[in-house]
Amino acid sequence: MPTREQLEANRFLRPFARWLGDPMVWRFHRRGVSRGIAIGLFLGFLLPFGLQTPLTVALAVGFRANLPIAVLGTTVTNPLTFPFIYFIAYKTGAGLLRLRADADQLLVQPVPADMLDRATGLLTSTVGPTYLGLLMFGTAAALLGYALVNGLWRLSVSGRWRQRRSPGRTEVPGA
Secondary structure: OOOHHHHHHOOOOHHHHHHHOOHHHOOOOHHHHHHHHHHHHHHHHHOOHHHHHHHHHHHHHHOOOOHHHHHHHHHHOOOOOHHHHHHHHHHHHHHHHOOOOHHHHHHHOOOOOOHHHHHHHHHHHHHHHHHHHHHHHHHHHHHHHHHHHHHHHHHHHHHHHHHHHOOOOOOOOOO
16 A cells, blocks of 8 residues: 555645545455445446546545555456447447447448548447447446445355354464
8 A cells, every 4th residue: 555655755646645545445345345346347337448547546535445446447348358348338238229230231331422421420320329338337247246245245254253153163372
């Protein structure tokens, strides 16, 4: 964990050192990690690469979520996965909106005289369905990630408590 002095030494982070220096955004505890993974997955699906990290950091600090886990969660979309995720998101959104595959038809049509019309048509027929699909994926991933991390953490802790209470266990001093 960086210290407050290290954050204040960085000229770009100095204005935010007060919020980034909060120990709650660096501590690994059940609620903070659950919030962090939910924020990271949601924004990882919803936003393009350049916008993910700054907004993730702001939301993690605002919601007192674990900052490293939130930023790590945004890597769900990376240069290797985003073409597949965006394609499936488009197909999902178009299916939900019951759109005919206009974008598919625009891609195979001969080039019109006005390229701007083709670009506009392609943009309007793909952006809406794609972002609807991404919004659904992000929401589902955030809810599932939150529930899984929270549930697995609880199981782990309850298992350790059960192990401590087991009658055949001998307590080792200092352990």
